[in-house]
Amino acid sequence: MPQPSPSQRSGDPIRSIVIVGGGTAGWVAAALLAKRLERQDIMITVVESSAIGTVGVGEATTPAIRDYFRAAELDEFAVMKAANATIKLGIRFDGWTGEDSSFFHPFGLYGVASNGVAFHHYWLKLRAAGDRRPIGDYCLATQLAAANRFMPPHRPAPDYAFFDWAVHFDAALFARHLASVARARGVRHVDARMRRAIRDETTGLITAIDTEEAGTIGADLFVDCTGFRSLLLGQSLEEPYVEWTDLLPCDRAVAMPCAHGGPLTPYTQAIAMPAGWRWRIPLQHRVGNGYVYSSRHLSDDEAVAALAGRLEGERLGEPNLIRFVTGRRRRFWTGNCVALGLAAGFLEPLESTSITLIFSGIERLLHLFPDRSFDPALAEDYNRITALEYERVRDFLLLHYWGARREEPLWRAMRDVELPEKLAHKVRMFIRRGRMVRYEWDAFQDPSWLSMFAGLDLLPERWDPLADYFPIEEVTGALSRIRDQIALGLKSSGSHEAFVERNFRADNASSGSR
Numbered sequence: 339m340p341q342p343s344p345s346q347r348s349g350d351p352i353r354s355i356v357i358v359g360g361g362t363a364g365w366v367a368a369a370l371l372a373k374r375l376e377r378q379d380i381m382i383t384v385v386e387s388s389a390i391g392t393v394g395v396g397e398a399t400t401p402a403i404r405d406y407f408r409a410a411e412l413d414e415f416a417v418m419k420a421a422n423a424t425i426k427l428g429i430r431f432d433g434w435t436g437e438d439s440s441f442f443h444p445f446g447l448y449g450v451a452s453n454g455v456a457f458h459h460y461w462l463k464l465r466a467a468g469d470r471r472p473i474g475d476y477c478l479a480t481q482l483a484a485a486n487r488f489m490p491p492h493r494p495a496p497d498y499a500f501f502d503w504a505v506h507f508d509a510a511l512f513a514r515h516l517a518s519v520a521r522a523r524g525v526r527h528v529d530a531r532m533r534r535a536i537r538d539e540t541t542g543l544i545t546a547i548d549t550e551e552a553g554t555i556g557a558d559l560f561v562d563c564t565g566f567r568s569l570l571l572g573q574s575l576e577e578p579y580v581e582w583t584d585l586l587p588c589d590r591a592v593a594m595p596c597a598h599g600g601p602l603t604p605y606t607q608a609i610a611m612p613a614g615w616r617w618r619i620p621l622q623h624r625v626g627n628g629y630v631y632s633s634r635h636l637s638d639d640e641a642v643a644a645l646a647g648r649l650e651g652e653r654l655g656e657p658n659l660i661r662f663v664t665g666r667r668r669r670f671w672t673g674n675c676v677a678l679g680l681a682a683g684f685l686e687p688l689e690s691t692s693i694t695l696i697f698s699g700i701e702r703l704l705h706l707f708p709d710r711s712f713d714p715a716l717a718e719d720y721n722r723i724t725a726l727e728y729e730r731v732r733d734f735l736l737l738h739y740w741g742a743r744r745e746e747p748l749w750r751a752m753r754d755v756e757l758p759e760k761l762a763h764k765v766r767m768f769i770r771r772g773r774m775v776r777y778e779w780d781a782f783q784d785p786s787w788l789s790m791f792a793g794l795d796l797l798p799e800r801w802d803p804l805a806d807y808f809p810i811e812e813v814t815g816a817l818s819r820i821r822d823q824i825a826l827g828l829k830s831s832g833s834h835e836a837f838v839e840r841n842f843r844a845d846n847a848s849s850g851s852r
């Protein structure tokens with residue numbers, strides 16, 4: 339094997355990073371990089387233009403957001419107070435298998451595995467014997483959500499009581515809070531509009547960005563957080579975009595906040611609509627609403643009217659219309675430029691995954707942190723893993739559409755979509771034998787897939803034969819005891835609203851009436 343030359347062995351360390359863009363991606367990156375690189379004496383600069391707005395949405399998360407809080411050493415409840423946040427125990431899907439249907443995707447587990455056999459096989463066995471109770475009856479997180487209750491999870495806990503929680507927050511307030519944290523950690527903030535990137539003719543690396551108000555700003559490493567414009571990776575470095583519109587056809591959204599019209603629910607709602615679906619995200623001071631739709635099946639005006647007609651309280655802002663193309667950059671890291679957030683790619687917010695992908699991108703960048711030789715092997719590994727991660731999320735979202743049972747043209751067309759091979763195999767193995775196929779870098783674990791399979795009624799024809807060694811009476815008794823334990827757990831919880839009030843009620847949270 340060839341030995342590395344001395345210069346290859348000890349490349350010059352990175353001394354400066356410029357993050358272009360000050361939306362959620364830019365500030366999430368800045369606050370975390372400033373903490374993790376504080377001993378390396380690296381100058382971090384965020385360049386953003388206050389004349390160019392942020393996308394203005396992105397208010398629901400996955401539990402990974404709390405890993406981010408820990409990694410960035412942020413005080414969780416201080417962030418939640420600053421961003422008018424509420425608790426998210428999962429997502430309630432309404433109308434996906436018929437107008438009155440509803441099921442829940444919890445951030446939690448179901449039942450208890452027994453003798454090496456996953457819980458859902460016992461549940462299926464009982465179902466075949468005539469007990470039609472939904473699988474959510476065996477999950478404390480689902481039951482807490484249904485009752486608008488919350489309590490911090492206990493550890494250790496049996497599977498049925500094992501859950502995690504995520505956060506809903508005001509995206510603008512969240513970014514503002516992170517900006518103040520990052521600045522306090524020494525991050526330089528420049529308000530200037532980038533005109534173009536300047537590149538070294540020999541290496542092709544970016545050496546600086548040219549801005550309208552602040553001249554040229556140089557750095558060793560550039561992080562592109564410029565949103566859909568993807569100014570560095572997409573425009574300057576001309577990295578192609580891989581489109582997935584044939585698999586996920588929605589290409590527009592309209593967002594519209596309103597006042598509260600009911601209790602503070604600890605979950606996001608994803609409500610199926612004739613040409614897509616709409617979200618409902620409860621914050622302390624208002625409710626975020628949006629309709630994600632396919633422009634081939636609905637006009638913008640119709641989407642605005644459909645959403646406006648379904649608001650639960652007084653409208654609190656003008657409609658924010660957003661166009662997008664589902665997909666990703668072919669490479670996320672090339673040379674000395676890494677893209678995060680919308681500049682890297684976009685998968686619609688059906689499972690609130692974008693901010694999660696931003697966080698995992700930064701973690702991966704830190705794990706593969708380069709020196710100034712920018713060894714292409716690091717970028718290659720980053721790109722390989724990130725592409726897999728995006729594909730797994732894409733497939734999870736696709737399952738939602740493919741498995742839904744509605745009769746409008748969009749939904750009928752989605753039933754005929756040819757599934758990518760990995761997803762097709764996963765679906766086949768579950769429907770035939772109840773087996774969960776797992777893939778590398780899937781952000782969603784078995785219980786998440788199970789909640790979708792069960793919720794969409796994509797149930798196996800058979801269950802694990804090992805579950806048949808137990809007589810039905812024994813299974814009936816065991817499942818009934820789990821339900822009793824969950825009922826006890828519910829009794830020891832309190833209302834979600836009281837938890838918010840006690841722990842992180844924002845000073846300005848009363849502006850949206852409830």
Ligand SMILES: Cc1cc2nc3c(=O)[nH]c(=O)nc-3n(C[C@H](O)[C@H](O)[C@H](O)COP(=O)(O)OP(=O)(O)OC[C@H]3O[C@@H](n4cnc5c(N)ncnc54)[C@H](O)[C@@H]3O)c2cc1C
Nearest residue numbers: 359360361363387392393396398532565679680687692693
């Ligand atoms: C409809 C919709 C719903 C979504 N819902 C969710 C959700 O529920 N959960 C979730 O996790 N994610 C969601 N997302 C994704 C989420 O909004 C984004 O991932 C997140 O906000 C990050 O955006 P960003 O920072 O990459 O881009 P942006 O918010 O667009 O920020 C871009 C930044 O770049 C700056 N900029 C642009 N051009 C220049 C220039 N020339 N010079 C200087 N600065 C410049 C802008 O000023 C701005 O600061 C949603 C996205 C959409 C479209």
